[in-house]
Every structure is written in C-alpha cells, then in structure tokens.
Amino acid sequence: xxxxxRAEIYKLHKRSMTYILLLILVGLIALIMSISxxxxxxxxxxxxxxxxxTSTQVVGGVAANVHFLHDAIxxxxxxxxxxxxxxxxxxxxxNGMGSExxxxxxxxxxxxxxxxxxxxTSKLIADAIFVVAGMIIxxxxxxxxxxxxxxxxxxxxxxxxxxxxxxxxxxxNFVRAFYVILPYGLLAFLFTVLxxxxxxxxxxxxxxxxxxxxxxxxxxxxxxxxAKIPNYLLSTNISKISSLAQSSGGVTIxxxxxxxxAPSALHAFIVLAVYCVAFTAIxxxxxxxxxxxx
Numbered sequence: 001x002x003x004x005x006r007a008e009i010y011k012l013h014k015r016s017m018t019y020i021l022l023l024i025l026v027g028l029i030a031l032i033m034s035i036s037x038x039x040x041x042x043x044x045x046x047x048x049x050x051x052x053x054t055s056t057q058v059v060g061g062v063a064a065n066v067h068f069l070h071d072a073i074x075x076x077x078x079x080x081x082x083x084x085x086x087x088x089x090x091x092x093x094x095n096g097m098g099s100e101x102x103x104x105x106x107x108x109x110x111x112x113x114x115x116x117x118x119x120x121t122s123k124l125i126a127d128a129i130f131v132v133a134g135m136i137i138x139x140x141x142x143x144x145x146x147x148x149x150x151x152x153x154x155x156x157x158x159x160x161x162x163x164x165x166x167x168x169x170x171x172x173n174f175v176r177a178f179y180v181i182l183p184y185g186l187l188a189f190l191f192t193v194l195x196x197x198x199x200x201x202x203x204x205x206x207x208x209x210x211x212x213x214x215x216x217x218x219x220x221x222x223x224x225x226x227a228k229i230p231n232y233l234l235s236t237n238i239s240k241i242s243s244l245a246q247s248s249g250g251v252t253i254x255x256x257x258x259x260x261x262a263p264s265a266l267h268a269f270i271v272l273a274v275y276c277v278a279f280t281a282i283x284x285x286x287x288x289x290x291x292x293x294x
Contacts, residue, residue, distance in 0.1 A: 001118050001121070001122060004113070004118055004119060004122035005122045005125050005126055007122070008096075008122045008123050008125070008126030008127075009126045009129060009130075011096070011126075012092075012096055012126055012127075012130050015095070015096070015099070017091070017092070017095045018092065018130065021088050021091060021092055021134070022134060022137065024088065025084075025088055025134060025137070025138050025141075026137070026138070026141050028079075028084060029076060029079075029138055029141050029142050029145070030141070030145060032075075032076075032079070033072060033142060033145045033146070033149075036071070036072065036075075037149050070166065072142050072145075072146050073139065073142060073143065073146075073170055074170065074173065074245065076138055076139060076142040077135075077139065077170060077173045077174055077177050077245070078173070078177070078242065078245060080135045080138055080139075080174075080177045080181075081173075081176060081177025081178070081180050081181060081242055082242070083209065085135070085177065085181055086180075086181055086184045086185075086205075086206075086209055087206055088134070089131050089134075089181045089184070089185045089188075090184055090185060090188040090201070090202055090205035090206055091202055092127065092130060092131065092134075093127045093131075093185045093188050093189050093192070093201065093205075094188045094189070094191075094192045094198050094199075094200075094201025094202045094205060095198050095202075096123065096126070096127055096130075097123060097189055097192040097193065097198075097201065098192045098196075098197055098198025098199070098200070098201055099198060101192075101196040101197060101198075102197070102198060116287060116288050117284070117288070120283070120284050120287050120288070123189075124186075124189070124280070127185065127189070131178065131181060131185065132178060135174065135177065135178065139174070169245075173244075173245045176241050176242065176244060176245065177242075179241065179269075179272065180238040180241055180242060180272070182272070182276050183234050183238070183272055183275045183276055183279065184205050184208065184209055184234070185205070186275075186276055186279035186280055186283070187204065187205050187208055187275075187279050188201040188202065188204065188205030188206075189201065189279070189283055190279045190282055190283040190286075191203075191204035191205065193283050193286050193287050193290075194283075194286055208234075209234075209235070212233055212234055212235045213235050215230075215233070216230040216233055216235050216236055231263045231267070231271075232271060234272070234275060236263065236268075237263060237267070237268035237269075237271045237272050238268075238272070240263055240264075240265060240267075240268040241265065241268050241269065241272070244265060
C-alpha cells in the first residue's frame with residue numbers, strides 16, 4: 001500500500017496541473033490580501049486638527065493586528081472551505097484520476113496491481129494529501145504576506161495570551177474546511193470514474209455545487225415536506241459546519257442559502273459523512289467491476 005501511495009504522490013507531483021492550481025490559489029490569496037490590506041490602511045486612520053491644519057495618521061498597530069493574526073488567517077481558511085477551495089480540489093482530483101483514462105494507462109496499471117482496492121485507496125489518500133498540502137501552503141502564504149506587510153509598514157507585532165486559543169480555533173476551522181471539501185471532491189472522483197473523463201468529474205463536481213445552491217434557495221421558501229429537503233442536501237449542511245467558525249470570531253463563506261430551520265451541527269456532520277461514504281462506495285463498486293481487459 002505504501003508503495004502505491006508513493007507512486008500516486010509522484011504522479012500528482014509531476015503533473016503541471018498541480019502547480020497551476022497551486023499558483024492560482026496563491027495568486028488569489030495574494031490579491032485578496034492586498035485588497036484587504038489597502039482597505040485596512042484606509043479605514044485604520046486617525047484625523048487630527050492642529051492650529052487649523054488637518055492631518056491624517058495611519059494607526060499601524062490596528063492594521064497589523066487585524067490582517068496578520070486574526071481576520072486574514074480566518075478568512076483564508078474560510079475561503080479554502082468555500083467555493084474557491086472546492087473548485088480547486090475538484091479540478092485536482094478529477095484531473096488526477098481522469099488523466100489515467102485519457103492516457104490509457106489505467107489498463108496496464110490495474111493489470112499489474114495486486115488489488116484494485118489498494119489502487120483505489122492509494123489514489124484517494126494521495127488526493128487527500130495534496131488537498132491538505134495545498135490548504136497548508138495557502139495558510140503559510142497568507143502568514144508570510146502578512147509578515148511582509150507588517151515589516152514593510154514598520155508595524156509592531158501583537159502576540160498576546162490569546163494566541164494559543166486563536167491557534168486552536170483555527171486548527172479546528174482548518175479541519176472543518178477540509179471536511180466540507182470532501183463530499184464534492186468524492187463526487188468529482190465518482191463521476192470521473194463513471195465517465196472515464198476529467199471533464200465529467202470537473203463538470204459534475206462544480207456543477208452540482210452550483211445547481212444544488214439554486215435548488216436549496218428555491219426549496220427554502222417552500223412549505224411542508226419540501227422545506228425539509230434542503231436539510232439533507234450538501235450545501236445546507238456545509239453552510240452549517242462552516243458557520244461554526246463564527247464561534248471563534250471568524251469570517252465564514254457559506255455556499256448555500258440561509259434557512260430558518262437550519263440543521264444542527266451533529267446532523268450536518270452525519271449527513272456529510274453519509275454522502276462521503278455513499279460516493280466512495282459507488283466509486284469503488286464501479287472501479288472494481290469495470291472490465292479493463294477489452
């Protein structure tokens with residue numbers, strides 16, 4: 001199993017799409033950080049009038065604290081667990097599996113493997129490793145960008161006793177962000193295997209998230225049993241788990257529409273787990289039974 005996992009990691013490591021997606025992620029983070037820092041500088045100013053002369057002074061400590069240690073990191077993790085993170089993860093996973101069919105390497109690979117179950121598992125593990133690695137790189141990028149911003153502006157660091165509590169909250173938010181990416185990633189993997197195509201995985205993976213958000217919005221204004229359907233769809237439960245970041249004072253990016261009868265956190269966790277298990281089971285069944293000798 002370890003050998004297969006290393007092989008899958010090597011293949012993803014050598015594909016140009018992996019680095020293209022990483023550059024897109026880092027570029028988006030840098031752009032958002034730059035805009036946020038510009039807004040912070042303009043909003044974190046103090047205007048004074050001395051002898052009839054008006055002067056405006058930037059309060060550097062406020063800008064540094066807000067955008068280095070708290071809002072920047074929290075917003076980045078929320079973004080990774082939102083639509084941007086889902087789209088990048090779906091493309092990575094679909095491309096990793098779909099290229100096997102596109103290059104016709106799946107047949108000799110499976111024929112030479114001792115077990116399809118091990119091949120299937122190694123692919124999912126390698127995908128998960130790269131998704132987590134991309135999320136970590138994104139967080140590191142925002143920390144480095146915040147540190148550079150603080151150093152250039154000559155602002156002071158503000159590290160107090162709440163840092164450990166903040167770090168704990170963000171680690172939990174990081175896990176939540178990865179968890180809400182899983183269903184759409186596995187859905188993309190399922191349709192890539194079903195359609196034997198990267199386009200099928202990307203199309204259904206991203207299309208499902210957009211279409212479900214529209215359906216959820218329409219059903220949320222309905223009555224009776226129709227109004228309860230969104231509680232068992234992905235977007236509503238993902239929004240519920242993402243909203244838990246608010247308990248740490250973070251900024252959340254909800255993928256679905258609001259609902260006055262939102263499910264509980266436990267309900268959301270269970271529903272997403274059921275979807276993940278179902279998508280994985282269906283994918284494995286198709287992958288195991290498909291004839292590759294013809």
